[in-house]
Amino acid sequence: MNIWITILGFLATVFLAFVVGVFYGGFVRKITARVQNRVGPPVYQNFLDIVKLYSKKTAINHGWMQHLGPAFAITASVTSLMFIPILNGTGWFPWFENLNFKGDLIFLLYMMVFGSLGMALGAGQTGNPNSAIGVSRGLSQMVGYEIPWVLALVALMLQTKTTSLTGLLDYQVSNGTWMMFESPFAFVAAVLAMLGMFHYAPFDVPFAPAELSSGPASEFGGKYLALMMSSGSIFSFVKLVLIVDVFMGGASNLIMLVVKTFALYMIPVLYGIVSPRYRTEQSIRYFWGWPTFIGILGVIYAVFVR
Amino acid sequence: MINDKNSKKIVDIIQDFSRRHSLFVLAYGTGCGAIEIPPTMTSRYDAERFGIRGMATPRQADLLLITGYLASKTLKRVIRAYEQMQDPKYVIGFGSCTINGGMYWDSYNTIKILSDYIPVDVYINGCMPRPEAVITGFIELQNLIKEGKANGAQKYKENLEWYRENQKKVIKDWKMPDYNW
């Protein structure tokens, strides 16, 4: 009986992540429109887009890796979602906390890259030059933002003497504090790295619709694009929940979760709306500059001060 | 009722609703009409509130917007872009040049009637049509999709020989791949 509840919880988690992620996408489009003094699409617009794309015919064949690429992306998103505690206590949905496998931060770091690599392989096989350029740009940018991101997480691990996500959550709950106050440098470095992780402007280097015609996705239409959009929605939710878990003490109920993740999401979105796009080397230089320096400060702070 | 092929199922209703409220546009900026697209998409006229969104590649788009005259050389590219698009797909002919040649009625290298070469669902008249007219055309297309009349792609598949014959009349050196869409 227990396993059925786990499976139900699994499905409910994926559903929640999908719905919240897609609605966040809709909100982002609406907010962007309001900032640009437009009316903007309705909030549910991304649902319509995804339903429409799923109902399109898809008759493109470039080889089996191309079919697997979007599948890899969504696998990576869902798997990372499974290892992240959505809520920290027994909240409104008691299954959510039973679901995670006491996930490990280092494992998650690898898991979160897997989707991009799968997409890179899939896009590489399409043979579209724009895809190839987009993939190389995306991977180089990943080299950029992974460094402050890893430094921030290492600072946390050194400070709390644990690499487990649930351990981090317990530490925050039992001490009654948030890691963003305990280790402010690491939080700043992680937020700066998050700007790159969400691929909003000025870090939308790999997609660049004006020059690369949407980069890695340029040969994927119809159902593949729908898979990629769903995967992107779930994955943005994953990243937000992860940062909320490790820095902001998790959330005890769904409403707090939505409030915290939405507030966090607005940082890259609002920064992106008012920014033009960086070039690849500018974006890497950005991440290897102040974010990395602050990340190193965070590690020093964790080792010597705390 | 469920097995009746003519009845509209709830899936069809959802599909049709999402299809007509989410049009991804590939704006093929051939002629002067390309300059009317930025005001249509930006803050003054804001076509995004109807779910219309620019897309960069034909693979992702469902609506091909031919903005203005087509030289016989660009017709080749348009046909390739159109055939790379995934079903269901629609075409909007934009401006009088696509309808009857417009001011290029006696030009030796622009085609005169666009619907001889690719199926056109909606024509927008004008030289150039203003953004209001463009948005009216989009809404007309949405109504056609609602009524199930926007079946240009169907027409293209059924009358492929006729279209190919017309295309080959203009594109003399036919070196195009055959798509198995």
Next chain:
Amino acid sequence: MTDTILDKEQKLVQLLEQTFKKLSGKVVRQRRVTVSVEKELVPSVLSYAKSQLGYIHLSHMSCVDWPENNNFEIIYILWSPADKVQLFIKTLINRENPEIDNVDMIWKHANTYEREIREMYGIQFNGLVGAQEFILEDWDDMPPMRRDFDTVEYVDDNYTFRPGREDAGDVREEIVKRSGEDIPDFAKKYSRD
């Protein structure tokens, strides 16, 4: 008064006529000088103007068809930033066997103009390297910019017209007839009658 203003233009014409015997120059107006040469002299006149007279920029290169005289006229427009004078160098070539020397070793960008003229007028440039097709694709008719090329006839042969659009005629009457409305007042003043 005018003499002093046209000083440098006349000096330029004198200099060119002294250097090349078979050359006739004319001052059109201030800052504009026309020079007619034979087609064999064109490369030497151009390189002389570029290296000695300071006309370092080829602004444009064009062609005019004169079927009345059985000639093509090739025009090179040069510009001197020091003198601020536009120098038109014109040459006539026979229409039956049109060929002229290629000058893209003097200005590299002349290559583009020459390829366009070759395609649009069918003039052969000796020694010109570059793809045969420039703007037109699969063109198998007469070069379209020649004046004896009948555009309307070509269009009639190759394209179909939508009924009612066979010429550039005024379509307002037709619209009035079909719709049953009057021509609005603002449109009447643009009427072609």
